[in-house]
Amino acid sequence: MANDLSFMGSYSGIDMNTVNSLIEAESGKLVKFTNKQVSLTTEKNAWKDINTRLNSLYEKLGSLEKDETFQARTVKSSDETKLGITAKANAQLGDYSVQVNRLATSSTMTSGVISSLADKTMTIKDALGLDGEFSITNQDYDLKKPEENIATIDIKPEDSLKDIVGKINEKTKASGVQAKIVDKQIILTDTKMGARTFKLNAVNPEDTIIGDLGLDINTSVDAEKPNVGLGQSSEITVDGITITSDSNTVEDAIDGVTLTLKTLSEAGKPMTVTVKEDTAKTEKAIQEVVDQYNSILAFVGEQLSVGDPSAEKNKTGALVGDSSLMRLETGLRSLMTANVNNGSTSVKNMKDVGITVDREGKATLDTKKLKEALANDPTAVKNLFFTPDKTEPGIEGEPAVKINEKNGMAQKMRSLIDSYISEKTGIITNKSNTFDKEMKDISKSITSFNERLEKKRSNYIAMFTRLDTVMMQAESQMAYLASQFNPPSSK
Structure with a gap:
């Protein structure tokens, strides 16, 4: 091949530059393959990002089902150096007078x-x-x-x-x-x-x-x-009632509250334990849902954007025109504004807890209104997101049956999200598999196309080398004939 390359063009003038130009002219389709690969990769990555964002929203919505999100408590001891205190979500609200009369000891x-x-x-x-x-x-x-x-x-x-x-x-x-x-x-x-x-x-x-x-x-x-x-039991007085315990950690004196006895109280100076509702945890959980919802809507909007069609170099979103993504956007926005059939007359939609959605789909939380709704009926607020199970009597002596209609906003939104992010049957999984298959097919096509180009290159080299050979032979024959018609003169 090296000798052929060095010989090619000696007579015809057709060298490797000519061959390369011919091959380049035929490689235009390869650019289309490469561009398609880049486009598919961009689409796959966009859906991967959407999947991550949806999964985060799914988890944040799940926190609204937990009792502790709506029954959190703040607790305070008037003297933490003498009396430590913690409370469970169901701790009884109120102010309690606690006098530590004796600490427990061991034998x-x-x-x-x-x-x-x-x-x-x-x-x-x-x-x-x-x-x-x-x-x-x-x-x-x-x-x-x-x-x-x-x-x-x-x-x-x-x-x-x-x-x-x-x-x-x-x-x-x-x-x-x-x-x-x-x-x-x-x-x-x-x-x-x-x-x-x-x-x-x-x-x-x-x-x-x-x-x-x-x-x-x-x-x-x-x-x-x-x-x-000989060891002794601890003794405390709570609101005038004396309680003893074989520990300095007393859990049953106040319902849902654990007292940690550190030192004795001063005589006649009881400490005060205060248990209040903690709405900050509920507000934070709902605000995180609103923020994540807005993040998803904004990102989806970017992916579906058609840009400015009149612009010379218009830039569109990676998933512009994708019907699956458009259905997701519509579904999320619809659920944020729909009424919920949860049996409540005071809290039946997002507006009732301070969540409003503008014409662009962006949600805003009014914390003042949320606090009012929580103060009036925290259970109704929770049921707005997750409706509780219903129990229906069994037929003809059969046991009662629990039915969850999943009418809550969070339940419906999680169901919608799951249809997209499910690892086995989700829309994003199916799309990802389709992208992988298409990219694999394109890779095969590129490999096959490159092989054909290389074969054409070899054919061009062989053809033009033969042309130079023929031209060389023709020149030799012409020289011979010329020598016959014009014999050299004798001296």
Whole structure:
């Protein structure tokens, strides 16, 4: 081929520039293929962006179904340093007077100075030379499940005080008792609060290991003994009613409210707990829906825009004229302005909660009107977005049947959105698959077209090379004939 290329054009004057011009003239269709690929990619990416935006709106609409969105509470303690407070969505509203009279504590047992450590040169890491076994049980001990409620501690001569405490704590889950070291003394503490007891028993009655550790043998926590302290319950007074609890976290004193007791109240100076409705969470959730709806409508408008047809270089949207996208735009706008059959007379459309839509489809939220609607009937506002299930009696003794008519605006809009974003049957999924197939077919066509062009290029080169060969041969023959008619003169 290299020799053919160097020879081509020697006589005819037709060189590679001529061949390239011929090929370029025939490659116009390739540009159409490439432009179509770019157009399909742009359309696919536009639908991908729409899918992301619709999915976000779908999730934000879903938050309007949750009770906590409409039943949020704000809680306040007049003194957070003494009384912490949290509230559930269904907490009872009101102001409560709370006096903390007593904090809950756990039962404890202290060993005192262990004789083996009386020597000041000994540390808690030195071996004590003690040998024996003892068990720990608390008042939750159940004879039916001794393996779950009894802990046996096996002490070896090489164990230090730190090792022994570690062994006790390894069995805390079974015994319910924790151990720690303070000034070379063991302090045993019940993991639960209140006036509870726990016992230490020697596994071998003749074993002195418990006494060697400075603890009481075969005894229980008793407030009258100097080395033990019986725990106590907490006590609070709420609106004049005294309540006790085996914890400093009290959950049942005020319905839906958890009180965390930190310190005692000053005598005669109760703290105030205030539980109010928190409409900020509801407002935020609805505002996010409105904002996302506007974002989608604006983006869809850009994709459907025909631009300015009179402009010389008019720019249109990537999906101009797409009927599926036009149906989506119309459906979303319609749902934002339609009445909802939810059985409410006070809240039946978006206007009733402060949402208005202009002629371009853009929505605006009037928070003042929304607050008024929430103050009057928060359940009706919620039912505007999600209608609750209806229960109809069964036929001829059959059980009752729950029916969800899905009349709420959010329910209908989520249904519309799902028809587009469903991974299996959604319109966008089907379009994406179609785009992929078309682009794959175009890629095959481009490959085939390029192969044909290369074949034509080779044919042109061969044809023009043969032309030069023929012209060379003709020139040679003409020279021969000329030599015959005009023989060289003799001297």
